[in-house]
């Protein structure tokens with residue numbers, strides 16, 4: 001029976017091919033349209049309990065492998081090869097921010113680099129709009145730290161991009177990056193970072209919209225500050241909790257997903273205190289893997305949402321799978 005059907009199909013196919021080839025010369029083929037050369041908008045939505053989480057893409061930078069400390073080029077290549085990454089021109093590294101609608105607040109965590117780091121970055125404002133919101137609607141901005149790729153996006157030509165928002169940073173980071181005395185003593189190549197941090201927050205300070213907090217302070221409902229120092233003195237992560245589901249937005253705990261999950265002891269040149277950054281990373285990996293927390297990472301491949309899993313002596317990154325937004329994410 002099956003054989004007969006196959007034969008019948010084959011006969012039909014051959015007949016069809018004959019018809020096609022017979023008419024082909026008289027059919028004018030439509031021109032293939034031009035390639036679109038555009039990408040989907042840079043946002044991704046996830047439901048977390050009653051909260052709506054929107055990952056926002058700012059852009060990317062190519063990070064030179066030599067900025068990783070504690071690993072030689074050969075060992076780094078083995079790990080990069082595993083992820084099909086070529087480091088010839090540096091490794092593409094995303095810059096992400098997160099917009100959380102808690103139902104009570106519209107909260108932006110980090111704000112991208114705006115124009116501080118070149119043309120491959122600065123997409124946050126466009127992607128906020130693409131995601132259905134406006135910068136004016138945001139009432140709270142939580143900065144994980146005061147590096148320019150996180151703070152420059154709050155300022156455009158000296159004006160507040162989020163005029164109705166209170167911008168929060170940790171006191172330890174503000175005391176460091178906003179101090180003219182520390183900036184004056186900094187090495188010449190680091191002075192620009194201090195200047196960019198000071199410029200970013202200046203209009204908010206002038207409008208009394210900039211606030212610093214200390215560990216243990218409550219900022220808004222549903223969010224807990226988790227101090228994660230090392231990368232900068234007051235680097236902080238933010239734990240969002242809704243109906244038993246939790247998401248930790250951890251800023252710069254990882255810069256190189258291909259290397260630092262496997263080897264958390266590898267540091268990054270930009271760390272203010274590498275030793276402390278490594279301790280924080282190791283402790284946090286163990287903790288979030290055990291608790292199976294959702295993670296949002298500023299420099300993980302967009303949307304930077306997923307989980308950390310134990311893998312042998314190290315860890316691995318398990319990214320979120322595309323999901324219709326109406327489906328609530330599991331734990």
Ligand SMILES: [Zn+2]
Pocket residue numbers: 147149150252298299
């Ligand atoms: Zn960063």
